Amino acid sequence: MKLYSFAPATNAQRVLMFVAEKEIDLPVVEVNVREGALFEPSYLAMNPFSVVPFLELDDGTCIGESVAICRYLEELYPNPPLCGVTAKDRALVEMWNRRIEIDGFMPVVHALRNVSPGFKGRVVPGTRTDLPQSGAITERGKAQFGILVDRLDAQLRQHAFVAGETFTIADITGYFMVETARRIDLDLPEHCSNILRWYNTVASRASVPH
Template structure:
């Protein structure tokens, strides 16, 4: 297998942490997405969505999308489980991971891409075009993200990890959601103390890039 990635991209980092938590050895191929390398062959044909990460299997099959890659790897390397070991556990982890993606990771991603100057001309992931950054999109994304922060702050006051007592893919998603939000300089420690406690806990894990 080969993992095509870019070590500074949040979704690529999510997959890499998943891999490192499982202590899996996978060949990595770095694609410089900032320089547009993903639009060149053979990468364009391998993944026409022009995003990373994506996984190439031994028979040439390509799996893209962060959670899809993680699900495949979980099947091959079930221990330690990051997607759940029981029906209830799997459902809860999936529920929280989905909620963090919908109400946190995706809104803050679009807020960042519509605000940060470095994303001018590439507002939509996997594109290079003349779509303009829209301040209102950034503002609304930040609004949605802050609503989520309030909700998970309450939840994390009684839960060590996002989906219970064990570290899971939901914590990985949440951690990199928070990392993207740093651009907006949201005061977390006093406004969302349970989120701050949890984020500090996740940051201390050896798998998290320092």
């Protein structure tokens, strides 16, 4: 089993942090995404979506999508649990992780892809198209980020971590949402003291990729 990754890619970093939290000895293959390696026939045969990360199992099966990879690894390596223990825990972790992905993480990812010159011609992940970048998408993504930050701050006023009192995959997703937002000059507002406290706590974990 090995993980195909690209160090600067936020979604790859999410999985790498998850792996580090569980102390899994997992070989990592760095893919030269900038040079278009994912569009080569050998990679397309493994992952037709042409994005990283993806996990190749010993039987040749390939699993893409960060959360799907993490769910698989959680099944193989249940300790420490990062997706919840009880049915209620798992539901709450899923709820918050999805909410962060939909309302914050993906909006800032698309905001970045629609403003950064490096993403010209590939605003849709895993593609090479002439679809133009859109400043309107960037501005909307920034606004969505602000709305979610306020909601997370309210949640973190009552809890140590996003989904409760235990560090989970939802905190990993939230952390990299903030890191992606910083690439488009969005930072956490000073009045959101709870999310600032949480962010500093997560950032200090040894599992954060550097």
